[in-house]
Amino acid sequence: xxxxxxxxxxAAAAAACSGTQPPSTPAExxxxxxxxxxxxxxxxxxxEEGLVRIDGSESAPDVLExxxxxxxxxxxxxxxxxxxxxxxxxxxxxxxxLSADSARLQRLHGAEGDPVYTVAWAPDSQHLAFGYxxxxxxxxxxxxxDGPADPGCSASTSVAHWPEASxxxxxxxxxxxxxxxxxxxxxxxxxxxxxxxVTYAPGRSAMAYIYRDLVYDRASGQYVxxxxxxxxxxxxxxxxxxxxxxxxPRHPSWSPDGSALAFDVRMDAAPHRRRVVIRETSGPFTxxxxxxxxxxxxxxxxxxxxxxxxxxxxxxxxxxxxxxxxTFGRTVILATDAxxxxxxxxxxxxxxxxxxxxxxxxxxxxxxxxxLGPEWTLLAAHRTDGGAGxxx
Numbered sequence: 001x002x003x004x005x006x007x008x009x010x011a012a013a014a015a016a017c018s019g020t021q022p023p024s025t026p027a028e029x030x031x032x033x034x035x036x037x038x039x040x041x042x043x044x045x046x047x048e049e050g051l052v053r054i055d056g057s058e059s060a061p062d063v064l065e066x067x068x069x070x071x072x073x074x075x076x077x078x079x080x081x082x083x084x085x086x087x088x089x090x091x092x093x094x095x096x097x098l099s100a101d102s103a104r105l106q107r108l109h110g111a112e113g114d115p116v117y118t119v120a121w122a123p124d125s126q127h128l129a130f131g132y133x134x135x136x137x138x139x140x141x142x143x144x145x146d147g148p149a150d151p152g153c154s155a156s157t158s159v160a161h162w163p164e165a166s167x168x169x170x171x172x173x174x175x176x177x178x179x180x181x182x183x184x185x186x187x188x189x190x191x192x193x194x195x196x197x198v199t200y201a202p203g204r205s206a207m208a209y210i211y212r213d214l215v216y217d218r219a220s221g222q223y224v225x226x227x228x229x230x231x232x233x234x235x236x237x238x239x240x241x242x243x244x245x246x247x248x249p250r251h252p253s254w255s256p257d258g259s260a261l262a263f264d265v266r267m268d269a270a271p272h273r274r275r276v277v278i279r280e281t282s283g284p285f286t287x288x289x290x291x292x293x294x295x296x297x298x299x300x301x302x303x304x305x306x307x308x309x310x311x312x313x314x315x316x317x318x319x320x321x322x323x324x325x326x327t328f329g330r331t332v333i334l335a336t337d338a339x340x341x342x343x344x345x346x347x348x349x350x351x352x353x354x355x356x357x358x359x360x361x362x363x364x365x366x367x368x369x370x371x372l373g374p375e376w377t378l379l380a381a382h383r384t385d386g387g388a389g390x391x392x
Contacts, residue, residue, distance in 0.1 A: 039348065039349065039363070039369055039383060039385055040383070040384050040385040041345075041361075041369065041370060041381045041382060041383055041384065042054065042055050042100070042101075042381075042382045042384050043370070043372075043378060043380070043381050043382075044064070044083075044098060044100055044103075044378075044379045044380040044381075044382075045372065045376045045377060045378045045379055046068070046069060046070045046087075046376065046377040046379065047061070047375060047376055048375060049061070049063055049066060049067075050063055050064070050065050050066040050067050050068045051063070051064045051065040051068055051087060051105075051379070052064060053103050062103065064098075064103060064105050065087065065096075065105060067089065068087040068088060068089045068094075069087065069088040069089075070085070070086075070087060070088070070377045070379070071085070071086025071087050071088050071093050071094070072086060073085060073086040073095075073117055074086075074379060075119040075121070075128075076380070077121050077125040077128075078121055078123075078125055078202050078203070078256065079124065079125040080099075080101075080125050081099060081100040081101040081380070081382050082097060082098065082099050082100065082125060083097070083098050083100060083379065083380050084096070084097050084098075084108070084119045084121075084128055084130070085098065085379060086117055091112055091113065092110055092111065092112050092113075093110065093111060093112075093113070093114060093115055093117075094107055094108075094109065094110040095107075095108045095109045095110070095117050095119075095130060095132070096108060097128065097143065098379070098380065100380040100381075100382040101382050106143075108130060108141070108143055108148055109130065109132055109141065109148065111132065111134050113134060113135065115132050115133060115134045116132065116133045116134075116158075117130060117131070117132050118130065118131045118132075118158040118159050118160065119159065120159040120160060120161050120162040120168065120169070121162060122162050122165065123162065123163070123164060123165060123203050124165075127142065127143055127144060128142075128143045128162075129141065129142050129143070129151075129159045129162055129168055129170075129181070130143065130148075130159060131156060131157050131158035131159045131170065131171075132157065133157040133158065138157030138158075139153065139154070139156075139157065140153035140156050140157070140158075140159055140170055140184070142181070151168075151179075151180075151181065151182065151183060151184040152183055152184040153170050153177075153179060153184040154184075155172055155177070156170035156171055156172055156177060156179075156184075157171075157172060157173075158170060158171045158172070158173075159171075160176060160198070160200065161200035161207070161234070162181065163200070163201075163203065163204060163205045163234065164203075164205070165181065166180065166181055166182070167179070167180065167181060167187070167205070167234075168180070168181040168184075169200070169234060170184070171192075174191065174192070174193055175189055175190060175191055175192065176189075176190045176192050176198075176234075177189055177190075178190075178234050178235055187235075188234070188235035190234075190235055190236045192209075194211055194212055194213050195209040195210070195211055196209065196210045196211075196212055197209060197210045197250075197251070197252060199252050199253065199254060200234075200254070201254045201258030201261075201281070202254060202255075202256055202257065202258045203257065203258050204258040204281075205233060205234050206231060206232070206233060206234070206258065206281065207231070207232060207233075207234060208229065208230065208231045208242075208252040208254065208261050208263075209229075209230055209232075209252070210227055210228070210229055210230075210249065210250070210252070211226070211227070211228050211229075211230050212225065212226065212227045213225075213226050214226070225245070226244075226245045227245045227248070227249075228241050228242075228243065228244045228245050228249070229241070229242045229243045229249035229252060229263060230242065231261065231279075231281070242261075242263075242279055242286075243263075243265050243277075246268075247265040247266050247267075247268070248265065248266045249263050249264070249265050250263065250264055250265075250300070251263055251264055251300060251301045251302065253302050253303060253304060254304075255304050255308040256304055256306060256307060256308045257308060258281070259280060259281055259282060259308075260278050260279060260280045260281065260308070261278070261279045261281065262276055262277070262278045262279075262289075262302035262304065262311065263276070263277055263279075263302065264276050264277070264299065264300040264301065264302065264313075265277055273296075273297070273298050273299075274298040274299060274300050274316075275288055275289065275290050275298075275299050276288070276289040276290075276299050276300070276302045276311065276313055277289070278302075278311075289302070289311055289313070289326055291315070291324075291326065291331040293330070293331050294315060294317065294331060296317060297315050297316055297317040298314075298315075298316040298317075299313050299314070299315060299316075300313060300314045300316065301313055301314045303343070303344070304344075305344045305346075305347045306344055306346055306347055307347050309347050310325055310326065310327045310347065310364070311325065311326045312324065312325040312326070312334070312344065312350070313325075313326070315331070315333070320336075322334075322335065322336050323335040323336075323342050323350075323352060325350070325364055327364055332364055332365075332366075334350050334352065334362070334364075335352040335354075337352075337353075337354065341353045345361060345369075345381045345383075346381075346383055348363050348364060349361055349362065349363050349364070349369050349381075350362060350364070351378065351381070356374065357374040358371060358372065358373055358374050359371065359372040359376065359378055361381065
């Protein structure tokens with residue numbers, strides 16, 4: 001089965017409206033220029049030979065790590081072309097870091113069985129922190145040029161966010177800790193047991209989450225479930241409710257620069273369609289992403305392109321789910337298979353699995369960039385022609 005594990009992220013421009021009532025449909029804007037048809041990529045993927053690199057030439061792929069399989073986890077650096085991922089060899093799982101542009105592979109950790117790994121990239125993407133948890137142990141490490149270092153986070157087994165060079169967010173399942181990135185001394189502790197879908201603003205000391213609790217309803221005299229969307233500082237202070245449980249907010253997703261939060265809500269007016277809302281953190285404006293060419297559809301699960309220029313989402317019509325993108329005033333259908341695995345490769349290109357489990361990469365104007373058969377698992381695609389969206 002061909003699979004896709006490139007990371008993806010999206011944005012949109014729209015008419016502004018303040019408050020927690022979803023605003024009106026955004027004004028249309030000019031279409032973007034068509035992508036370059038000469039786009040070229042160097043691919044890193046898992047095949048029957050192991051982890052290989054394909055440079056687009058007629059030569060055989062270069063084997064980077066023989067006889068290994070993908071381990072199911074990948075995290076792409078916010079800047080550059082590096083990716084942290086897991087691979088399997090025998091009965092062991094390994095965490096590694098790959099520089100997709102240079103093919104440099106660095107093993108960071110390994111353990112027998114099925115350890116759980118988490119990764120947080122430093123703001124400059126030069127270093128990363130990782131947590132691991134096995135049936136017997138767990139800890140946090142900082143990856144440096146000299147290898148993994150132990151900062152002394154004895155109470156934590158996971159990492160969640162690296163907002164600035166000196167601060168790190170770690171966790172133990174029930175709590176999140178804001179700690180020093182150098183020696184792991186605790187600055188603050190946050191109980192997250194009622195916080196769901198916690199997501200952090202890249203490069204910023206802010207987070208969003210769905211807060212679920214029982215609240216007392218005076219009208220009925222009963223406790224009723226509440227599920228509201230909040231943004232706050234890392235320690236939970238300065239919490240602001242963006243949308244209450246009445247709008248059923250779901251799927252919060254930060255823009256790549258942390259300046260906006262996208263999520264979907266249920267509209268107040270019948271027929272209660274779901275729409276994507278984009279809230280900018282620098283001001284009181286709330287934007288609505290509603291495709292006027294598909295007014296009867298629900299729009300859910302927003303995802304940001306790597307630079308935040310476009311927005312992608314699930315378009316739900318009569319029970320059928322399509323993968324679509326909003327690109328400066330138009331809605332482009334990317335894939336019609338509801339079960340397709342998909343994601344952004346760069347700001348011009350998405351990749352998705354087809355019904356036959358092959359993988360296809362296409363530009364947002366429909367040009368096929370490359371395809372892979374069902375025996376491949378794509379880990380990273382590094383653009384080498386210097387076009388828009390190419391990794392630096």
